Amino acid sequence: MNMIEIPKRYDGTNTLISTGTHIPLLAACIAHTSLEKGPVVELGAGHYSTPLLHYLCAAMGGRQLLTCDSDPDWIAKFADLARPWHSFQLIEDWGTCDLFNRNWSVAFVDHGDRPGRGESVACLADRAGLVVAHDTEPARKYYGYDAAFAKFKYRFDFDRYAAHATVVSNTDDLLWLNG
Numbered sequence: 555m556n557m558i559e560i561p562k563r564y565d566g567t568n569t570l571i572s573t574g575t576h577i578p579l580l581a582a583c584i585a586h587t588s589l590e591k592g593p594v595v596e597l598g599a600g601h602y603s604t605p606l607l608h609y610l611c612a613a614m615g616g617r618q619l620l621t622c623d624s625d626p627d628w629i630a631k632f633a634d635l636a637r638p639w640h641s642f643q644l645i646e647d648w649g650t651c652d653l654f655n656r657n658w659s660v661a662f663v664d665h666g667d668r669p670g671r672g673e674s675v676a677c678l679a680d681r682a683g684l685v686v687a688h689d690t691e692p693a694r695k696y697y698g699y700d701a702a703f704a705k706f707k708y709r710f711d712f713d714r715y716a717a718h719a720t721v722v723s724n725t726d727d728l729l730w731l732n733g
């Protein structure tokens with residue numbers, strides 16, 4: 555039988571558009587925490603992450619999910635997904651919001667205040683079991699992720715596509731992501 559030669563590493567051509575490249579890592583983190591079923595928070599609503607999280611949480615019997623955004627017109631597009639277990643919160647200021655006084659199983663950071671995303675990740679260091687962040691590639695230094703990620707013991711980068719996604723944790727060694 556003829557065998558094709560399989561390169562060790564995919565060449566990075568971005569077959570997903572940049573807005574959806576967090577999907578595999580985010581879905582994996584929700585699945586990984588499916589037994590404990592702790593609450594999930596989404597910082598930044600959108601057509602990729604909000605329906606994805608909604609239906610994953612639905613499949614777990616209505617896992618608590620909070621979707622947040624700072625744009626009222628934008629968050630309204632997802633209002634049909636509101637359920638007793640899926641709530642929505644409009645955020646005035648990501649820097650002072652109450653999300654960082656609560657504990658989360660998974661937190662996903664992808665909000666529109668791009669230079670403020672790192673600060674949001676940092677505020678979740680003692681509050682969330684897993685923090686997933688989008689657009690974490692080195693070219694986006696101004697997002698402030700480097701200083702935020704330094705507050706966590708464990709880190710995994712999903713860098714298959716041009717727009718990277720990263721999960722960080724202080725309680726989970728993330729070794730399960732290496733298969």
Ligand SMILES: C[S@@+](CC[C@H](N)C(=O)[O-])C[C@H]1O[C@@H](n2cnc3c(N)ncnc32)[C@H](O)[C@@H]1O
Nearest residue numbers: 598599600601602603623624625628664665666
């Ligand atoms: C960065 S996106 C979040 C994407 C989301 N996490 C996802 O994966 O689908 C959130 C912000 O983008 C802004 N936004 C406005 N129009 C948009 C559009 N057409 N596509 C994407 N984001 C838009 C919204 O105001 C919102 O605050």
